[in-house]
Amino acid sequence: MMLASKIQRRAFSASARNLSKVAVLGASGGIGQPLSLLMKLNPRVTELAVYDIRGGPGVAADLSHINTKSSVKGYDPTPAGLAAAIKGSEVVLIPAGVPRKPGMDRDDLFNTNASIVRDLAKAVAESAPEAKLLIISNPVNSTVPICAEVFKARGVYNPKTLFGVTTLDVVRASRFVSEIKGTDPKDENITVIGGHSGATIVPLFSQSNHPDLSSNAELVHRVQFGGDEVVKAKDGAGSATLSMAMAGARMAESVLRASQGEKGVIEPAFVDSPLFKDQGIDFFSSRVELGPNGIEKIHPVGNIDAVEQKLLEACLGDLKKNIEKGVAFVASNPGQ
Incomplete structure (x- = not known):
């Protein structure tokens, strides 16, 4: 309830004319249900559209009983239902x-x-090309380039509105550091760059309040492979769903805050980035400043230490392959 309360406190000042339609595609799944719940609790959202290949209307009926002002509608798993769910979404x-x-x-x-x-x-x-599109589906390093290629093929690609959600890496880093240092996780601001898979995840502890942690190989590994802890603990029954839903809701909240005029909103995200394009890497996660139209500024990596430089070099090699894999998929499998 802490996240829900925080979202509500932040958003109460938003005027009714600024409230928005949000669509969750995959709303019946392990991430989709808690994510939809958090969106229902967000006062910035006036209309919540939930869609899945099965169970969307049921999830919507359940959510609609929650006593917040937003309306909820579930859509049938048909092309027309999908189009209607998306249409008009911010x-x-x-x-x-x-x-x-x-x-x-x-x-x-x-x-x-x-x-x-x-x-x-x-x-x-086709139905909402101007929407801010937040990709959670893994592998994010490849699925975000897939979306870019799809939009390019239809002549509607806007690099400022496409985001791969890497917020969970920052959330984990903050939590893990707080466990070591005995601090409050909300006071830890750990920058994480690169991608969203294994060695492509590069935490920059040298830029935090605890630069000594950059040499803590065990901590770095835990941030990079923290998802494996959850997969193992769930013993074949799933992966990180609740924490990912929280991270996705945080990213969506930040996008909505910026869309509704709040200044200085910065979140990490995997986006079309100029930082390493000279090395053939078109997408990269770093601190992104958000505005009404999506991305306003992509912050540079900044100063990093020798340990982090080695991590970054390893990241770039894997990341380039992941991106190329997504682009190649669309070229070979354009679909209907």
């Missing part, structure tokens, strides 16, 4: 896809989730 969240199982990494999910994200991206491109 923010579209895509958590749809299959979860990881023990022994799987995010890239193992690629073949299934790539097709799902491609088809949903097509629907967004």
Whole structure:
């Protein structure tokens, strides 16, 4: 309830004319249900659209009994239902896809989730091309480029409105540091750059209040592979869903805050970035300043220490391959 209360406190000052429609595609899943709940609790949201290949209307009926002002509607799993769910949305969240199982990494999910994200991206491109599109479906390093290629093919690509949600890496880093240092996690502001899979996740502890932690290899590994802890603990029953939903809701809240005029809203996100384009890497996660139209400024990596430089170099090699994989998928599998 702490996140819900925080979201509500922040948003109460928003005027009714600024409130927004948000669509969750994949709303019946392990991430989708708690994410939809958090969106229902967000006073910035006037209309919540929930869609899935099964169970969307049921999730909507359940959410509609919650005593917040927003309306909720579930849509049938048809092309017309999907189009109606998306139409008029300011923010579209895509958590749809299959979860990881023990022994799987995010890239193992690629073949299934790539097709799902491609088809949903097509629907967004056709029904709400100006929406801020937040991709949660893994592997994010590849699914975000897939969405970009889909939008480019339809002539509606806007790099300022496409986001890969990497917020969970920051949330984990803050929590893990607080456990070590005995601090409040909300007071820890750990910058995490790169991508959203294993070695592509690069926490920059040298830029935090605890620069000594950059040499803590165990901590770095835990931030990079924290999702494995959850997959193992769930013993084949799923991956990180509740924490990912919280992270997705935080990112959506930040996008809405900026859309409604708040200044200085900064979140990490995997976006079309100039930072490493000279190395053939078109997408990169760093601190992104948000505004009414999406991305206003992409912050540079800044000063990092020698340990982090090595992590960054390892990240870039893997990240380039992940991005190329997403682009190649769309070229080979354009779909209908």
